[in-house]
Amino acid sequence: MPSMHLSQTRSWFLQSPPVEWAISQVRELLIGVLSQGPIPKHVAFVMDGNRRFARHHGIETIEGHSIGFEALVRILEVCYKTGVRVVTIYAFSIENFKRSKYEVDALMDMFKVKLAQLSQHSDLLQRYGARIRVLGQRELVKPDVLEAIDRAVELTKDNGDAILNICFSYTSQDEMTSAIRDTVVEYSKPLPSNLPRPFSQSHITHTIRSRHLPPPSSSQPSAALEQPPPRPLSPFLEDPTASSDTEDSLASTSASASASTTLHPSPAPSTTTSIDSPHPSSSDFRAPSVPSSKPFPTYLSSSAASPSSTTPTTYPDPESITAHTLTAHMHTAGMPPLDLLVRTSGVERLSDFMLWQCHERTEITFLKALWPEFDLWNFLPVLVEWQWRRRRREREIGGGEQREGKGE
């Protein structure tokens, strides 16, 4: 491995103005070229190899991290310019707190400074339209670092829709644990009781009967006053499917069931509690001339919820929890699924990073290069291969459909 000193001659050549200009032109060109094809929406990096880089070049560990940060800025430029929406980086794991106190403190200081730089020179992220988000467990982080994090998040919050996720004090198992815990907490909140609903069942049955019976009843004056009511009411009574384009299929099927039960007068009064009193008179009820779909879910859910109303508190059904529920409780909620994960320095492990997110389609790439050496030139083959595979898969899907069409 060449020492820092030896590589200076090379970098003197590479950084002479004409060569530098040429390189930057080529970079621009390549970035433009790459963005012609499909681009991963969400890319994650494990920035591994800073310490080894420092050791190989005979410099201090912390300086290795510092050069690693420069590599990060370079790669962020490539990502955001080609059109990547979300970049997630693994900055500091919970396990890293077990390193020597000296290194942890130095890393914390560096993180504070770098974060301040990223957000303070807000040009940097603003020009890519990226905002910072810090994912991880806040309890373990010292208050001064937390303050720096909050400031950075605050400063960049108005930037565009690209996101830079910094995983700090993060492990994926911890993320999954908190997602599960949050889901449990959310599902353990009792549902708001269904008493304060502005309609009463007995009243509705009463109205229906009054519609069907020719002899005038108490609601007759209002019906005479307003002609439209028969029309909004009839579609969901006589033809429940008529309103099904506004409601989902479940609602419309159970609507027919509940409609048939309410037509028999006997069960309706028994399920209804005496909430008739706070409600206004019949004319007030029909006066707003609500669209036909409006009274319908209310009336439907009150009859559906009536069996459970015997228990004092009702909870959301745990069976309705799905993988999507947990995904929505991860730190990366609402972001596009992870398309590409790159880990440098030849270590072939995920090391507790993005375990949940590395699911079906995520392509994982392990590279031999150390992170401070990582640049467009190492990243280009990875991206091109990703594009190549993505294009081939799209072609296969297209071709498969065609073949099926031919009846092969």
Add this chain to the structure above:
Amino acid sequence: MSAWQTAQLYRQDANSGHTLLTKEKREELLKPYIPPAPKSNAKRRPNKRQPLRDFLRSQIHLLIYNIMHAAFSLYIRLRQTYHVVLDRSFAILYYHHRAPELIRQDVQGLNRLPEHLSVILELKSEERGQAGLEKLMDDVAEISTWCTCVGIPMLSVYEKTGILKAYIPTAHRIVTRKMHSYFGQRVPSVQIRAPHVPSFLNGDGSDEADVSTSSSGYLSILLISAEDGRSTLVDLTKTLTEMSQRGKLSPNDVSLDLIDTEITESIMGEPDLLVLFGPHIALQGYPPWQVRLTEIFHVPDNAGVGYQTFLRALHSYAKASMKFGR
């Protein structure tokens, strides 16, 4: 000021704890590295007056993109050929000849072996049906035999669809037959099971089991599928939610250790080594909780299960130095 000088200056500043330069100075230094600021409307208009130039530029980009991808297709063909040749030569150099002694010899120099090996197999979609399933069974049998030869006590086989779980007795028969062809009469005892399958077939109870089990080894095979991945965590969440709703558990009791214990007991622990036999690394819905520190091995452009791949995985595992916390 050249970039080199800039970098020097910047590092000096960084070394002195960012006291040397003011914020403005640092911004000045960074300027050449960041893209031009989004121009105001006045400056953007000239750009709009050059639609031809933009069009040409995008055409050039598209042209180079196509050239690049054509070149890449060529490159990838070459790379695939290279890897196939490499794979074949490994296969010739290291063939097991169905001799456990040879296999043992191949791994003799290794300083460590995985306690729990995991593999991802794929049911080939073009040969779905009987042929694909037979191939899959045969792969399982081969891998488990190699594991017994090497001395790996635990093997978990991930197959996305979970079709293998329906054929546990058949799988056991095929594995035992394969072992006979390697070991002769003294077959090790094999146990095949799957999570949440109540009736698991235990090799100990089968007819050939009385042949000295202690000397010829023991292998436990676990068949897992996509439903043991994310859905297990979902199921655990459902159970925890129900308990919490009934007041048997406070949400604060949900800890990493609790989940880890439950997941480990109901599915499996963390494997030490995960071997992929596919052309690229994709986990295909492999249980997320368990791959935390698992060494992932794969041979680029590989297709199909081969002894040489298995051996290379073990060699690469022995070389890798395990460090916790990166």
